[in-house]
Amino acid sequence: MGFKKIFVFLLLIICVFITFAQDLFEGKDYSLSEQWDLNDLKSGNKGLFVIKKYKPLYVLPLNIISDVNEMPYSDNPERNPTTPQELDNAELKFQLSFKTKVLTNLLGKKYGGDLWIGYTQSSRWQLFNYEQSRPFRETNYEPELMFILPVNYQFLGLDGVFMGLGINHQSNGRGNPYSRSWNRIIAEFAWEGKHSSIMFKPWLRLQETSDEDDNPGIENYMGRGELLFAYGKGLHNFSCIARHSMRFGDNNRGSIQLDYAIQIWDHLKFHTQFFSGYGESMIDYNHKQTTFGFGFSLVEWR
Numbered sequence: 001m002g003f004k005k006i007f008v009f010l011l012l013i014i015c016v017f018i019t020f021a022q023d024l025f026e027g028k029d030y031s032l033s034e035q036w037d038l039n040d041l042k043s044g045n046k047g048l049f050v051i052k053k054y055k056p057l058y059v060l061p062l063n064i065i066s067d068v069n070e071m072p073y074s075d076n077p078e079r080n081p082t083t084p085q086e087l088d089n090a091e092l093k094f095q096l097s098f099k100t101k102v103l104t105n106l107l108g109k110k111y112g113g114d115l116w117i118g119y120t121q122s123s124r125w126q127l128f129n130y131e132q133s134r135p136f137r138e139t140n141y142e143p144e145l146m147f148i149l150p151v152n153y154q155f156l157g158l159d160g161v162f163m164g165l166g167i168n169h170q171s172n173g174r175g176n177p178y179s180r181s182w183n184r185i186i187a188e189f190a191w192e193g194k195h196s197s198i199m200f201k202p203w204l205r206l207q208e209t210s211d212e213d214d215n216p217g218i219e220n221y222m223g224r225g226e227l228l229f230a231y232g233k234g235l236h237n238f239s240c241i242a243r244h245s246m247r248f249g250d251n252n253r254g255s256i257q258l259d260y261a262i263q264i265w266d267h268l269k270f271h272t273q274f275f276s277g278y279g280e281s282m283i284d285y286n287h288k289q290t291t292f293g294f295g296f297s298l299v300e301w302r
Contacts, residue, residue, distance in 0.1 A: 032192045032302075121141055172281070
């Protein structure tokens with residue numbers, strides 16, 4: 001891929017990035033209640049099929065990897081490459097994410113209950129690896145269906161916002177031996193304060209037959225649940241995501257991801273990200289590494 005093509009592609013990503021976030025999300029910072037349309041249970045069909053912010057939207061032009069995974073491994077012998085890849089430990093990473101409400105008030109106007117569809121995509125591009133024609137090393141696709149029910153109670157000084165239940169599929173869309181995927185049933189519990197929010201998401205993996213399982217035991221690496229803490233005030237946004245296998249002994253594994261963003265121009269923010277542990281991506285589900293990246297974001301958790 002020549003320099004001219006790279007420049008055009010980068011320009012296209014930046015244009016889509018800015019247009020997608022500002023035109024659809026208008027760069028606004030909403031509370032969880034507003035993000036999930038929970039403030040008015042009597043809103044009827046208001047807000048159906050409207051694109052809304054979901055997970056953070058960012059571009060990290062430089063993401064540095066401590067131990068790049070040149071030889072991905074799986075306990076399924078059909079998913080193991082025989083030749084190592086020639087990869088750089090620096091790449092570009094970006095993420096797009098959105099959701100839309102498709103049904104509302106499933107339990108009636110008194111209790112509410114909405115059905116949402118969400119989609120998240122994160123990519124890792126070996127932009128500086130000109131010897132291998134700058135390939136996309138890994139892209140993860142994550143569609144999901146979620147039922148969200150508003151709640152009203154206090155917990156440790158925070159307001160209970162909602163609880164939910166959903167079906168989640170995550171895969172890298174690649175053929176063997178690099179194929180990785182799993183399906184989960186995910187529960188979700190959310191609380192928020194004036195400037196902070198907490199979300200707890202335990203999940204249960206839907207098991208597959210041994211010959212179809214791309215990544216046996218993935219839940220012992222990428223975890224059986226995650227805890228998200230997000231804080232936003234003024235120019236600053238901070239979030240922490242911790243995942244754990246919820247097991248001990250040899251299966252005691254997990255990861256932590258820290259993100260910090262500061263507003264630099266209108267809704268544009270300078271964004272830094274730190275990750276350490278297992279499962280930074282699907283292909284790295286059982287590979288332990290540390291990454292550090294910086295770039296720009298338009299949408300944060302809060």
